[in-house]
Amino acid sequence: MAVILVTGATAGFGRAIAVRLVREGHQVIGTGRRKERLDELRDELGDAFLPVVLDVTDAQKVAALPGQLPADWNRVDVLINNAGLALGVGKAQNADLQDWKTMIDTNVTGVVEVTRAFLPQMIERNQGYVITLGSVAGTYPYMGGNVYGATKAFVAQFMRNLRTDLLGTRIRASTIEPGLCGGSEFSNVRLRDDQKAADVYKGTNPLMPEDIAATVSWLMSQPPHVNVNAIEMMPVCQAAGGLAVDRTSD
Ligand code: NDP
Ligand code: 8X3
Numbered sequence: 522m523a524v525i526l527v528t529g530a531t532a533g534f535g536r537a538i539a540v541r542l543v544r545e546g547h548q549v550i551g552t553g554r555r556k557e558r559l560d561e562l563r564d565e566l567g568d569a570f571l572p573v574v575l576d577v578t579d580a581q582k583v584a585a586l587p588g589q590l591p592a593d594w595n596r597v598d599v600l601i602n603n604a605g606l607a608l609g610v611g612k613a614q615n616a617d618l619q620d621w622k623t624m625i626d627t628n629v630t631g632v633v634e635v636t637r638a639f640l641p642q643m644i645e646r647n648q649g650y651v652i653t654l655g656s657v658a659g660t661y662p663y664m665g666g667n668v669y670g671a672t673k674a675f676v677a678q679f680m681r682n683l684r685t686d687l688l689g690t691r692i693r694a695s696t697i698e699p700g701l702c703g704g705s706e707f708s709n710v711r712l713r714d715d716q717k718a719a720d721v722y723k724g725t726n727p728l729m730p731e732d733i734a735a736t737v738s739w740l741m742s743q744p745p746h747v748n749v750n751a752i753e754m755m756p757v758c759q760a761a762g763g764l765a766v767d768r769t770s771d
Pocket of ligand 2: 655656657658666699700701702
């Protein structure tokens with residue numbers, strides 16, 4: 522049995538990860554901004570789920586969290602940095618600067634601050650696992666991916682560097698980089714329009730949050746001497762797109 526902290530457990534991947542890991546016998550601390558969603562999950566999962574309202578962009582609350590967890594929970598074996606978002610699909614030249622800042626605050630600053638908050642106790646016990654959600658958007662450019670993709674490229678390199686810093690310890694670090702995934706609020710948040718969000722998945726058979734939860738579970742099941750650095754996963758209906766050419770440029 523492990524104590525696992527999942528950020529962004531109120532929806533999508535984080536919720537599915539929390540449900541799966543509690544059912545596998547672990548204690549799961551689930552965080553997010555929406556208290557009512559966390560309370561619903563507590564009602565569903567019982568005492569093995571600890572709801573903690575937390576905005577990952579609130580640096581003071583993030584730093585204070587390890588010291589505020591109840592005694593039975595204050596030993597995070599696995600940290601799953603899942604909270605994150607994309608805002609907008611516009612080209613860089615038209616993008617909303619506040620959207621860019623929110624993505625950086627959440628996907629970059631939030632991830633590094635939560636990780637930094639829990640590393641000391643992992644180092645002290647010489648045991649732990651940090652799993653972070655990146656994205657194919659951090660590897661493959663696409664129109665409108667601008668800052669979102671850049672935050673996920675940051676995640677990929679931060680996690681590689683973390684693994685290097687952790688060399689000589691028993692602490693593991695992995696990145697999961699999914700492609701098109703339905704069944705979450707990702708596109709509703711990004712497009713701010715539920716119909717447009719539904720259209721993103723029209724005619725596709727996308728990954729689902731349960732696929733991501735299964736991947737987390739598989740990572741955790743690897744023997745302690747195995748570190749999977751990164752997993753890139755896409756639905757079969759998706760592939761990387763190739764290069765673009767402007768044919769009006771002569
Ligand atoms: P959802 O929108 O369904 O869930 C996002 C979660 O992040 C919610 O629980 C939300 O909780 C939380 N969150 C967002 N901002 C904050 C914040 N400031 N503080 C705390 N929690 C926050 O998205 P997904 O489940 O699809 O995405 C999860 C992760 O996976 C993200 O990092 C995303 O970038 C990544 N990803 C998603 C893909 C997809 O296609 N769906 C593909 C590849 C990667 P609340 O609003 O309650 O705070
Ligand atoms: C989410 C996948 O392709 O919408 O990270 O950027 S994508």
